Amino acid sequence: MGKRKKESAKKLKEARKKVSFAVLRNNPTSPRKMRLVADMVRGMEVMRALDVLKYNSRExxxxVEKLLRSAIANWEQKNEGETPEESGLYIKEIKVDEGRMLKRLRPAPQGRAHRIRKRSNHVTLVLGSTTDNNING
Known part of the structure; x- marks a missing residue:
């Protein structure tokens, strides 16, 4: 590995240590349904987002609420002695990617078959703090 590439890799590694995030993989929900919920809380303050998610009727x-609680716990582990309310913790980034797709066959009339696609998704949630200015997103 070249010197320049090694230095940039070190910078990325150090920047990643400062960021708190949580990842949910292979969630058996279609990505479209999950994106509706993700769009609802993107950019919100953490405590307000927890309230919104708690009283939303979508599955x-x-x-996402459980994932957000996990990200908060990860943040608290890095920043001991601070509370999310004091530091102005918010959802900096939340993205929903398509996961693996299970393909099944359903019988159809006259000896035919229709393909059923059971979709899944991956959710990545990154937290940011309004008091922490040295992280560039």
Whole structure:
């Protein structure tokens, strides 16, 4: 590995240590349904987002709420002695990617078959702090 590439890799590694995030993989919900919930809380303050997710009737909101609690726990582990309310913690980035797709066959009339696609998704949630100015997103 070249010197320049090694230095940039070190910078990325150090920047990643400062960021708190949580990842949910192979969630058996279609990405479209999950994106509706993700768009609802993107950019929100953490405590307000927890309230919104708690009282939302969608099934995906329960999974995003659990993921958000995990990201908060990761943040608290890095920043001991601070609370999310004091530091102005918010959802900096939340993205929903397509996961693997299970392909099944359903019988159809006259000896035919229709393909059923059971979709899944991956959710990545990154937290940011309004008091922490040295992280560039």
């Amino acid at each position: 995906a909101s329960g999974k």
